[in-house]
Amino acid sequence: MIDIDIALARDGFALETAIASRARALALFGPSGSGKTTLLHALAGLIAPARGRIALDGHVLFDRAAGIDLPPAARGLGVVFQDLRLFPHLSVRDNLLYGARHARARSRVAEFDAVIALLGLGALLARRPESLSGGEARRVAIGRALLAQPVALLLDEPLSGLHREARAEVLHYLAGLKRELRVPTLLVSHQADEVTALAEEVALIEDGRILATLPAAAFRARFAAVPG
Numbered sequence: 386m387i388d389i390d391i392a393l394a395r396d397g398f399a400l401e402t403a404i405a406s407r408a409r410a411l412a413l414f415g416p417s418g419s420g421k422t423t424l425l426h427a428l429a430g431l432i433a434p435a436r437g438r439i440a441l442d443g444h445v446l447f448d449r450a451a452g453i454d455l456p457p458a459a460r461g462l463g464v465v466f467q468d469l470r471l472f473p474h475l476s477v478r479d480n481l482l483y484g485a486r487h488a489r490a491r492s493r494v495a496e497f498d499a500v501i502a503l504l505g506l507g508a509l510l511a512r513r514p515e516s517l518s519g520g521e522a523r524r525v526a527i528g529r530a531l532l533a534q535p536v537a538l539l540l541d542e543p544l545s546g547l548h549r550e551a552r553a554e555v556l557h558y559l560a561g562l563k564r565e566l567r568v569p570t571l572l573v574s575h576q577a578d579e580v581t582a583l584a585e586e587v588a589l590i591e592d593g594r595i596l597a598t599l600p601a602a603a604f605r606a607r608f609a610a611v612p613g
């Protein structure tokens with residue numbers, strides 16, 4: 386259960402959003418510049434809203450009025466940023482183990498071998514990030530985030546900038562994770578096809594405001610004709 390009701394402003398852009406969702410796979414869908422990444426960063430604890438509250442499964446991450454603002458590491462979130470942020474000097478295995486070393490003791494989302502299998506990383510373990518294709522690098526970043534045993538996974542445009550085959554490849558693996566793991570996921574995207582494939586519920590965002598929150602079927606009916 387995610388409960389967000391926040392407002393913040395910076396450089397002429399105002400974000401004022403409220404979302405309450407019980408979906409295990411929620412997407413935030415909107416055009417470029419609508420505030421998706423800003424909202425994800427507020428959730429992750431990288432930007433402090435001027436007003437409001439953020440709670441996840443009843444745990445308060447941020448509450449301006451109550452003076453609560455958990456630092457990013459204490460929020461227990463697995464974040465895959467648009468720029469991935471893999472460690473260039475570490476092998477794929479060590480990038481993944483970094484995630485595992487920072488695992489939360491309380492929860493068990495997925496074991497190392499299961500993540501390797503689910504994301505098809507077995508053949509890549511000795512490689513360095515610089516030698517990976519775009520799709521492979523994303524799979525590693527997702528694996529590292531999962532191995533931190535997060536309470537929720539935040540994915541910022543996980544398929545953007547990939548060519549057609551690589552998009553299909555990463556989408557296939559993300560769909561597998563959704564089937565196999567119970568971890569709640571927030572997907573940020575401006576592409577209707579990936580939202581349709583991965584989300585159970587979709588919050589539509591425009592100009593920093595949530596226009597509506599739709600079940601996946603209603604989203605499909607409304608956006609099916611939009612090309613990816």
Ligand SMILES: Nc1ncnc2c1ncn2[C@@H]1O[C@H](COP(=O)(O)OP(=O)(O)OP(=O)(O)O)[C@@H](O)[C@H]1O
Nearest residue numbers: 395396398415416417418419420421422423424575
């Ligand atoms: N660090 C920043 N400082 C000031 N303004 C910013 C900063 N980052 C983003 N913005 C502005 O905030 C607004 C929302 O940006 P944001 O990146 O959240 O949108 P988005 O929906 O994620 O877009 P995209 O899909 O292009 O990443 C934009 O007007 C952007 O120019």
